[in-house]
Amino acid sequence: MKGWPAHWLCPQRVDLLVNRRAAGSRSSPVSVMHGELLLLSSVVVLLRGLCGCPEKCHCHWASNSVDCSRQGLAEIPPNLPPWTLTLHLQDNQIHQLPASAFRSVPLLTTLNLGNNSLSNLAPGAFHGLQHLRVLNLTQNSLHSLESRLFHSLPQLRELDLSSNNISRLPTSLGERWENLTLFAIQRNQLRQLDRALLESMPSVKHLFLKDNLWKCNCHLLGLKLWLEKFIYKGGVMDNVVCVSPDTWKGKALLTIPHELYQPCPPPSPDLESSQGQRLGSAHRAVPRPPESHSVGEQDRSECDLKPKPRSPNLRHALVTVIIAGVACGILCLMMLVATIYGCTYAAITAKYRGAPLAQTNEPVKTEGKELFDSSPA
Template sequence: MWLTARTAKRHCGGNSQYSVAVHCVLYLLLLHLQLCSSCPSVCVCRSTEADCGGHDLSTLPALSLLPSTVQTLLLPNNHLTSLPASAFTNLSSLVRLDLSNNYLGNLPAHVFTDLGNLTELNLRNNSLTALDRDLLQGLGSLQRLDVSLNGLGAVPLGLLEHQHGLIWLSLAGNRLQALDRAVFEPLENLQHLQLGSNPWECDCNLRDFKNWMEWLIYRGGYVDAVECTLPKDLRGRDIRSVPVEMFNYCLQVDNENGATKGGATPCARATAAPLPGGAVVQSESEPLDCAKQRYRPISVRRAIGTVVIAGVVCGIVCIMMVAAAAYGCIYASLMAKYQRELKKRQPLMGDAEAEADSEEKQISSVA
């Protein structure tokens, strides 16, 4: 930059002609614009986008040189293995961040904290085997999250606690065998969930999450195929098509495993231990799952089926009652009519009997 400034001074100095002066002003203006609009050498910067992908980078470029107007930062197809904790400190204007197709194996807990305006985060096809529960802290505007094609074996409780605006989530192509329903309950606006290509074990550990998926589908959401790997009799079958009755034994297993020697469940254990002096110390061994206990319906699909069957049965019973009432009314009407006709015939029958008696008396007198 210093050499460029000297060049501008040499071009402008010692010449008083008007055209040269105009040329000098334009040259200085272009120099000023060049100094203000800096960009890392390996990146291609536009007004709102910086593309630093496909350069086999093993470390991040100088992101502090990015223009303040950048909203999209692309870093895919590199060799990044880790990120410093302050990597995105001065990039609060970012809306989209793409870190896909790298070798990221561990991410600091608060690496994305300053990206409060970020709506899309792409971590697809990396080497992530675990996620810190505070990784997404500060991303209150996040709408799309892609962590597919990694090596995740679990999703920590609390990771999605504040992601109420998330509408698209992909966990496909990992090593997930089961998921905790409580992890996903904060996602009130989720519309699209990808879970395919995971080694799912369709046992009691996946029962509650199956119920949550049915609830998500019931309210209009989309979930791709969740094919079972174990047990063998369910291999290749979508867990959503497995009847909920197959998980009834889980209630008995929960009761047997959850009861303690004193008869209390794990969440009902005393969490305070009295000391000899009368003080009470809060126990730190309380299970994290006991923090939130919510009512969980057995199955939305089963509940709907029960309502439909009950409605049909009630309808049939009502029809039978109406038919019985109509039959009773008709029968009563016919019996009343018969009784009226019978009463009309009784006087006639009485006169005939009197005439027969008089004739018998006359015959007896003649005799």
């Protein structure tokens, strides 16, 4: 049997062969039929030994499933049966997944890795699982995910990443996921989620996002608009509650009106170029991490919901108006003081000039009177 494909050496194929052989031997003599069945049964027992179940695991031949849960495993068990369709590895102590960790089970459709200590997933950890439909990674210690991690899972339908420490997700987790119907990312450390990632899941029907550190600023407006459209089309989701800023703390994202979101300011070209140069020099000295935010995202990461700042020209115009108003006020006050002073001075001058005139006029009148009196009768 050397050189036969691995899946033909396993009991399910031999059992099928036994059944077919038994059905085709009904017309044969009884002794021949019993002899063939005895031979094939012996082969089944022998091949079950060759395809044996890994230590600390329980193999269920009828359901093509292998249960290795709650066994204190620190790594993926070797020599998994190639006929495995469902693999249970939850409740263990697995810390990392190497590249092609499941190459011995290419027919796998359901993989449960929940409640382990996974913190490092190699980019090709799931390579070769072309038939995988359900992937459970809940209750682990994942902090971030690389875009190439799920690139080799075209048939994936359910992805559960809840109860980790994921603080960011890339804009894409591989090629377009036409078959994904469930995406769960609740109970993590996410502050924002790029709309492009959700747009790569055109068939998703169930979305779970609650219990994250959602920062309801301008960067979350795209998610809000996508979620409104998602619900309108009949999608099922939980509630997204804002944690910051304080203005929207405790508010549901979908209840905040669009008008309250200010557009994100574009990054300054000079600032972007200077930061790009600094990042370039830093990258030459330090290896670049697998995933990093773009400079534009760093510049806009602290965009909060606050009043739109006035432009520099408007501020300058306001200062000019204030200065002009103060100058005009001072000028008017000076003019008022000058007017009061002029009027007072004129009144005083007129008063002192009027007194001598009155005195000089009286003798004239008297003199005239005397002249009138001294005239002959």
